[in-house]
Amino acid sequence: MEIPIKKNEEYIVEIIDNGYEGEGIAKIDGFTIFINGAIKGEKCKILILKVTTSHAFAKIVEIIEKSPYRVESDCGTYKRCGGCSLRHIEYDETLNMKQRMVENLVRKTFSENNIKVLPTLGMGNPYNYRNKAQFPVGLDKENKPVMGVFAQRTHEIIPMRNCLIQNYYSEQIANFVFGFIKQKEISVYNEQTGKGLVRHIVIKVGVRTHEIMCILVINGKGFKEEKQLAEAVIKEFPEVKTVVKNINMKNTNVILGQENEVIYGDGFIYDVLGEYTFKISPMSFYQVNPVQAEALYYTALEKAELSKDDILFDLYCGIGTIGIFASKYVKKVYGIEIVEQAIEDAKENARINKIDNIEFFAGDVEKVFDKLMKEKQAFPDVVIVDPPRRGLDGNTIQTLLALEPKKVVYISCNPATLVRDMKLLEEKFEVKEIQPVDMFPFTSHVENVSILKLK
Numbered sequence: 001m002e003i004p005i006k007k008n009e010e011y012i013v014e015i016i017d018n019g020y021e022g023e024g025i026a027k028i029d030g031f032t033i034f035i036n037g038a039i040k041g042e043k044c045k046i047l048i049l050k051v052t053t054s055h056a057f058a059k060i061v062e063i064i065e066k067s068p069y070r071v072e073s074d075c076g077t078y079k080r081c082g083g084c085s086l087r088h089i090e091y092d093e094t095l096n097m098k099q100r101m102v103e104n105l106v107r108k109t110f111s112e113n114n115i116k117v118l119p120t121l122g123m124g125n126p127y128n129y130r131n132k133a134q135f136p137v138g139l140d141k142e143n144k145p146v147m148g149v150f151a152q153r154t155h156e157i158i159p160m161r162n163c164l165i166q167n168y169y170s171e172q173i174a175n176f177v178f179g180f181i182k183q184k185e186i187s188v189y190n191e192q193t194g195k196g197l198v199r200h201i202v203i204k205v206g207v208r209t210h211e212i213m214c215i216l217v218i219n220g221k222g223f224k225e226e227k228q229l230a231e232a233v234i235k236e237f238p239e240v241k242t243v244v245k246n247i248n249m250k251n252t253n254v255i256l257g258q259e260n261e262v263i264y265g266d267g268f269i270y271d272v273l274g275e276y277t278f279k280i281s282p283m284s285f286y287q288v289n290p291v292q293a294e295a296l297y298y299t300a301l302e303k304a305e306l307s308k309d310d311i312l313f314d315l316y317c318g319i320g321t322i323g324i325f326a327s328k329y330v331k332k333v334y335g336i337e338i339v340e341q342a343i344e345d346a347k348e349n350a351r352i353n354k355i356d357n358i359e360f361f362a363g364d365v366e367k368v369f370d371k372l373m374k375e376k377q378a379f380p381d382v383v384i385v386d387p388p389r390r391g392l393d394g395n396t397i398q399t400l401l402a403l404e405p406k407k408v409v410y411i412s413c414n415p416a417t418l419v420r421d422m423k424l425l426e427e428k429f430e431v432k433e434i435q436p437v438d439m440f441p442f443t444s445h446v447e448n449v450s451i452l453k454l455k
């Protein structure tokens with residue numbers, strides 16, 4: 001196919017859709033162009049920035065016809081930050097977009113399509129919903145220490161002001177810690193050279209308990225002012241229950257290293273979800289939007305129609321939240337999770353909440369699921385899976401196909417892998433509907449729940 005457009009040329013296009021990252025999509029003679037910040041229904045003058053053999057990227061030069069859903073972004077860092085890519089769109093419309101995005105994936109994957117994608121479950125107040133903030137620390141272009149957010153698609157750190165999705169406390173505490181670091185001239189990490197100490201400031205907030213954890217990710221074993229820093233933080237913010245240093249000396253994009261040392265407090269915090277209390281450690285996964293996590297769990301459990309005779313497996317169970325929510329509706333729950341510390345927390349969570357029909361096991365689902373069933377001679381009636389973005393591995397798909405549980409409750413933070421796995425499980429399981437849940441308002445991400453019923 002001859003490419004009908006040229007780099008650095010301007011064109012006028014109609015935006016026919018929005019893509020998986022919220023970008024506008026236009027076509028010129030069938031050739032696809034992705035345009036950051038453009039909304040379906042708009043007419044724009046665009047400048048072509050990059051052309052590949054199959055598609056091109058462009059930026060808006062002028063919006064000739066505006067979408068009725070376009071709003072002025074209310075965030076000062078929005079234009080450069082890679083966080084919220086939908087902040088220029090009315091919130092209710094972002095929910096419609098997320099529903100359409102899942103519908104598109106379903107339509108592309110299933111030729112005979114009887115799967116209904118329900119309207120996205122949105123938030124009443126989609127602001128300051130995140131309970132975990134991870135602020136990178138480094139050097140700016142003038143070699144001065146900077147803390148903030150990564151600029152879109154780069155590793156340049158830009159300072160942030162009043163982030164509208166983070167909990168109010170997170171930014172205040174991180175600013176305070178960063179102020180201390182600058183004042184004491186503690187070195188900050190330089191990604192290019194691998195030198196310098198402070199890499200990230202991570203804040204976890206128990207939104208219901210008001211308990212806060214402050215984690216300092218450092219490229220070293222410690223620094224002499226660490227006790228003084230912890231004392232200053234807890235004096236200023238008594239809600240901070242623990243200060244932990246996380247040692248990460250690897251040249252990697254992964255934020256946390258494997259080693260944690262408590263500087264102050266117990267090294268963990270508690271939060272409350274639904275009627276349960278959960279212990280949260282530095283390394284364990286905990287849903288970042290607790291309001292929507294409750295909505296997600298209740299929706300999943302309602303749709304799962306569990307029964308008192310059911311044996312339930314909660315795969316990728318984190319600190320045991322879903323399994324604990326489900327425990328009162330079933331006979332027995334088994335949870336599997338790869339992070340040992342999360343399993344320690346899950347066991348403690350079962351104890352705190354006085355739940356005695358649940359057991360947790362540390363290990364890779366791919367290897368442990370089958371083994372555990374055989375060892376325990378326990379075979380699930382219902383399996384809940386909540387994998388990371390990459391979805392299920394081939395082994396687990398085969399195990400589910402061979403096992404034939406009545407239902408698989410698939411919770412997913414990546415609709416592309418959800419739909420891929422639904423297709424792989426189609427031989428034995430049918431899906432009637434998918435429920436998108438807006439776990440990450442104003443970002444392009446969407447969580448989904450779907451119930452796969454044995455045919």
Ligand SMILES: C[S@@+](CC[C@H](N)C(=O)[O-])C[C@H]1O[C@@H](n2cnc3c(N)ncnc32)[C@H](O)[C@@H]1O
Pocket residue numbers: 284285286287316317318319320321322336337338339342363364365366386387388413
């Ligand atoms: C999306 S989180 C879900 C956690 C939990 N269900 C919840 O709602 O909080 C995915 C979890 O899978 C775990 N995980 C990732 N790969 C795994 C694997 N191969 N086997 C077991 N667990 C894994 C992660 O550590 C993380 O806790």
